[in-house]
Every structure is written in structure tokens, then in C-alpha cells.
Amino acid sequence: MADNIIPSFKAADLVIQLTSTPKIKPEVSTFGTIFTDHMLTIEWSAAEGWRAPLIKPFGNISLHPACSSLHYGVQLFEGLKAYRGDDNRLRLFRPMLNMKRMSKSAKRACLPAFDQSELLECIRRLVEIDQDWVPHSDSAGLYIRPTFISTEPSLGVKKPGHALLYVILCQAGAYFNNEAEALSLWADPKYTRAWIGGTGDCKIGGNYGCSLLAQYEAVDYGCQQVLWLYGDDHQITEAGTMNIFLHWVNEDGEEELATPPLDGIILPGVTRQSILELTRTWGEFKVTERYLTMSQLCSALRQQRVREMFGSGTACMICPIGHIVYQGKTPGTPAGRSHSAWRRR
Amino acid sequence: MADNIIPSFKAADLVIQLTSTPKIKPEVSTFGTIFTDHMLTIEWSAAEGWRAPLIKPFGNISLHPACSSLHYGVQLFEGLKAYRGDDNRLRLFRPMLNMKRMSKSAKRACLPAFDQSELLECIRRLVEIDQDWVPHSDSAGLYIRPTFISTEPSLGVKKPGHALLYVILCQAGAYFNNEAEALSLWADPKYTRAWIGGTGDCKIGGNYGCSLLAQYEAVDYGCQQVLWLYGDDHQITEAGTMNIFLHWVNEDGEEELATPPLDGIILPGVTRQSILELTRTWGEFKVTERYLTMSQLCSALRQQRVREMFGSGTACMICPIGHIVYQGKTPGTPAGRSHSAWRRR
Numbered sequence: 001m002a003d004n005i006i007p008s009f010k011a012a013d014l015v016i017q018l019t020s021t022p023k024i025k026p027e028v029s030t031f032g033t034i035f036t037d038h039m040l041t042i043e044w045s046a047a048e049g050w051r052a053p054l055i056k057p058f059g060n061i062s063l064h065p066a067c068s069s070l071h072y073g074v075q076l077f078e079g080l081k082a083y084r085g086d087d088n089r090l091r092l093f094r095p096m097l098n099m100k101r102m103s104k105s106a107k108r109a110c111l112p113a114f115d116q117s118e119l120l121e122c123i124r125r126l127v128e129i130d131q132d133w134v135p136h137s138d139s140a141g142l143y144i145r146p147t148f149i150s151t152e153p154s155l156g157v158k159k160p161g162h163a164l165l166y167v168i169l170c171q172a173g174a175y176f177n178n179e180a181e182a183l184s185l186w187a188d189p190k191y192t193r194a195w196i197g198g199t200g201d202c203k204i205g206g207n208y209g210c211s212l213l214a215q216y217e218a219v220d221y222g223c224q225q226v227l228w229l230y231g232d233d234h235q236i237t238e239a240g241t242m243n244i245f246l247h248w249v250n251e252d253g254e255e256e257l258a259t260p261p262l263d264g265i266i267l268p269g270v271t272r273q274s275i276l277e278l279t280r281t282w283g284e285f286k287v288t289e290r291y292l293t294m295s296q297l298c299s300a301l302r303q304q305r306v307r308e309m310f311g312s313g314t315a316c317m318i319c320p321i322g323h324i325v326y327q328g329k330t331p332g333t334p335a336g337r338s339h340s341a342w343r344r345r
Numbered sequence: 346m347a348d349n350i351i352p353s354f355k356a357a358d359l360v361i362q363l364t365s366t367p368k369i370k371p372e373v374s375t376f377g378t379i380f381t382d383h384m385l386t387i388e389w390s391a392a393e394g395w396r397a398p399l400i401k402p403f404g405n406i407s408l409h410p411a412c413s414s415l416h417y418g419v420q421l422f423e424g425l426k427a428y429r430g431d432d433n434r435l436r437l438f439r440p441m442l443n444m445k446r447m448s449k450s451a452k453r454a455c456l457p458a459f460d461q462s463e464l465l466e467c468i469r470r471l472v473e474i475d476q477d478w479v480p481h482s483d484s485a486g487l488y489i490r491p492t493f494i495s496t497e498p499s500l501g502v503k504k505p506g507h508a509l510l511y512v513i514l515c516q517a518g519a520y521f522n523n524e525a526e527a528l529s530l531w532a533d534p535k536y537t538r539a540w541i542g543g544t545g546d547c548k549i550g551g552n553y554g555c556s557l558l559a560q561y562e563a564v565d566y567g568c569q570q571v572l573w574l575y576g577d578d579h580q581i582t583e584a585g586t587m588n589i590f591l592h593w594v595n596e597d598g599e600e601e602l603a604t605p606p607l608d609g610i611i612l613p614g615v616t617r618q619s620i621l622e623l624t625r626t627w628g629e630f631k632v633t634e635r636y637l638t639m640s641q642l643c644s645a646l647r648q649q650r651v652r653e654m655f656g657s658g659t660a661c662m663i664c665p666i667g668h669i670v671y672q673g674k675t676p677g678t679p680a681g682r683s684h685s686a687w688r689r690r
Contacts, residue, residue: 030499030501031501032499035410039410061407061408062406063408064405065380065403065511066377066490066513066515068554069415070492071550072550072554072557073552074554075554109557110558145416147415147416155376155378155488155660156377156378157557157560166410168410191543195540196537197534197536198536198537198555199555204554205415206418206550206551206554206555209413209420209550210453210454210544210549211502212454212502215502240502
């Protein structure tokens, strides 16, 4: 790289073009369907490095039809939220964890590096400009979606020479249609979400698109989402697009909160990490990152050792799991089927 | 689906808008960088079904920044070629195999179904309009890239309600920089291209983007591409973005042309299928779809039983493999290292 190429964009160079036609803010609807007035875009090219960040009115992006984000999935994203406190001040929830994970995904996707703090400052400015969109609520937040795509306009499968980093903001709303109820999961080894040597530990587009067919097959089995399994021993890995937690009495009779370890196929969720850190400070029960197999889970369900299962994620937060269909059967349901315990905490 | 929704677009409804400023055709350069004057676009929505196909001047596409092709890799593509015969007539190489595979990929990606023959007829019309771009050559062709992306403008991970099928045409050129030479491959289990229960048998974007990092790590090992391995026994699966063939004297002393079977992790290549069909009609040697491990290959290389290895694909056609780096070593080179035998056939 030539000396004159900027290694990262700078928030200090931010150019701001405000909209002259702000939208009327509708009632909060389904997750991720209503977007705010502005977006952040930052262009990169191998020849010229990063250009100045730009905040401009929300609108479509114009892409060369050959660009490798559309052909080879050279793309990644992040998800975080801005909340309005009782003091009316806005706060982002642990945003540097997202910036760090985004950098990791960029490395995996062969997209260029950037300064994490500079991006965060640009996002902070964007949220500030669209601050009226952050709900006046102690539970709802504004969803922030950083996105990073290749704009390389040619068809060879190669490291992109052009890229676009952009950030859009949207109403969070309810992630699942029937949010009041516990989620049902279809556990089947037919589809695999991620595998060792793949991209399951990064927030890369391909991980999600390839999950859709399984999600709809789950519906055929009367379930809402997939419980993703791995390996011949049917390890439990994730649920839908969430990390998964099991609050149970384990094989050794200990009360335990368990979630699969970050071994390369699990997304290192920010909510996951926060739950682990918080519950470890409580000291109320054992908190473990460990492998969990369907055989272990089925035994525990039959023996009524499962207090609760839940999924965690930025979009859904804490999502209780009601029942599981595995090998055509429902091996039992968690004892705390009202499921509100974890969500209330 | 309502009765009035068209199950597929029809070529008879094609609308054609010709460019008023045709491009000057440059010298053929790198693969997939120079595009022709026109493109085909066909829009779909769950509410209204397929719209009429449109051939229009080549240009950028305008996408909602939330669309799930850019976030979740809900996208797929195909690749085929048009050739000009000695008789000056244009021919597509086995295009219905591509249409069939595209339908299969669409099903896997939860994109809508279409009539394969209608799409082929639309492509035929597009090639006809840009026919001057097909090289006057007995070996070079015009590369055709059908692409199918979600244009769903919302962030929930779900089946798209909007999609765009488009087709662009480009100069094929040389796929690898040093086409005259044999390719070197880095064989390492660190990265996995595809896995059972994934999308490796479909032409879906995520399969390709996640291969880039491995490709550049191969360069660090002095190689040009990756030899993708699978499983604890290091099965040989694909090479770069190509199917792989081994022409050898097998463990039983038989002359054999072998390629891995279509077990769910191998892309069912059109060139692969054509090679198998052709060589089976020759009857010169055994032709087998079978598992091949690195251990078997290393033994064969050491014992000089390997006549040739090559990759196959529409873009690269037949690409001879020179040497392999595996566990830090080069286990030997195929006997026919001049590598022209298969390419000449």
C-alpha cells in the first residue's frame, strides 16, 4: 500500500447532508422494516484507500451488476441498539464489541481494515442526527445495522478492490410475530448452519441466507425456528439466528447455565457475552461454556432437570424456548414454561 | 398464491430497449471485467409474481440498502458460454444444464421458481442482440452470467418477498493470470469449502466469498489456489472454484479418470458432467466418481502413478494442476507435467 493511502477513514472528515424532507415516524411495526431519515456511507478502493465518511438522506444504493457482494456473498453486517435512558440520554449497548467483531468479519471476508473507534464515532453522529427515532421506552431501542459489502465490479473470485461500508438505522419492533409466546424449535441434522473451517463465527451474509430453507422446513414440522445441530453426536449449537442457553440441573446434579463454547462454529454474540458476564458476577449457579448434545438435553427434559432454555441476540434479546421437535418427537418441555423468568431479569 | 399470479415470466412478453450508445469493444482482457451493451432484468414480488422480462442498456442496479441479498447472501448465479462456430453461427454450451442447476439453487436459497425454457429463450435473445461481442475464435466464448438476488427491503431473516433475476454478458478472457502454466494448489484442512447440510452443491454466493481468505493464504504458501479437503481423512473435494479430476493408475493398477461424487458438497459442474460423459464414451480407461483422499493421492504421486490432475469449470475450462503443497511438503508432481494433454483433447 502506498504511503499516501489513509489506513482508515476519520470521523473528523465526516460530511453531513441533511434531508430536506424528514419522514413522518409511523407506529413501530415488524423488526427492520422502517428506516430513519439518514444513513452513513464510506467508500473504499485499493487504489485510493478510504474516502471521507458521508451522512446523507436514506436512499437506495447504486451497484454495478457484477459486484462481488451480489455474486460471491462478499459482505458482512453487525447489529446493535441505541437506547434512551430515564434521563433522556441516548446510549449504545457495548458498541465496541460490535466494532471489534465487525473488524474480525472484515478480515475473514477479505474486506479492508478500518479504525474501530472512528467508525463508532461516525455511528454516534448518525444516531445523534436521527435521535428522534430512538423510542421513549425503557425496553425498546433503535436498531443500528452497520453493513460492509464488496463493490468490486468484476466476476473473478478475488479480493475486492472496491468496497462500501454503510450504516442504516431502523425501528426494532418485535422480532418474532408471537413474541409473547415461547419459541418452538425443530432439531434435525439435515441442515448444518456452520462448520469448522467455515465462517460461522463471523457475521457474514452466507451464514444466514443458507438457513432460510431449514427455517421453512421447521414450519412444516410445526416449529418456528431451527435448533442447529453439529456432528455425529448432534451437538446443540444455535437456535435460528440466536445463541442458545440451557438453564438446568446438569448430569452432576449442579444448577448450571450452559451455552456452547466459541470453537469456531458459534457466533460470539454480544448478548451471549453479557449474559455470561452478568450471571458469573451473580454467583447463583455454575455458568459454563460447554458442549451440549441432544442426548444430554433429551435426558434432562425427560427427567425434568431443565428449568429454562432461551435464545439470545441483539434483535430478539432474550427469547424463551417452549418445545423442541427431535427425531419426530417432543422429548419434553422446560419446567419454567411460562418463560418469563429470564426475560424479566 | 392467487390464481392471477403468473407462475413464470414468459419470453414472449420480453420488452427490448436498445442502447443508443453502443460501446467500443476493447481487446479481451482479464476474465469478467468488460461487459456488453445490454442486460436482461426480470423482477418478481410475492404479491404480484413475475413482471415482464426486460432487455435494456447495461448499467448499475438500484437496491434498497436493507435488501437481503446484501445482508444475508440471498443470491445465486450461473455461468455458461456462447461460442461462435466455424459456420459463424452462435451456440450456447448445454445451457439447459445451467437452467436446471439455477432452479435447484433458487429452491435452496428460497428464491422463487421460474420456467427454465422461458429464461433460456430470454438469454438467447440477449445474446442475439449483443452477438457482435461473441469472439471470432474456435476456443474463446462470450461468458453469460445469470444472477438471481433477493431485493427484500427489510432486515428480518426470512423468505424474500421481492427478487430480481438478471443476466449480464462479458468477455471471458483468461481466468488465471499465467494460463500457460500449471496451477499450484495448497491442500490444508484449515478451511472447509462446503459441508453436508450446507450449500456446496448449489451455485450460491456464500460458497465463494468464504473461500477468498483461504485463497490468499494459499499464496503465502507459494500456491495459486486451494485444494479443498473434507473430513478427518482429508478427502479431496474441489480446487479453487473448479471441480477436480485425477487421471492416474489407481490402487488396483487400473488406468482411471476419477472425480469426487456428487454427495452434497461438490458443485455439479457442467464441464465436469461433460468430461465424464465424453470419456465414458471413449472407453479408453475406467471413469469413476469416487472418494479420493490425500493419503491415496500422496502415495500415487510418490509412486509416479499420477498421469495428470486438472480442474474443470466453465470459466477456466480445463486447468492443469502442477504441484500440491500438503502438510508443508510437495508430495510429488503428476507425470504429465507439461499438462497439455487434457487441454488439447
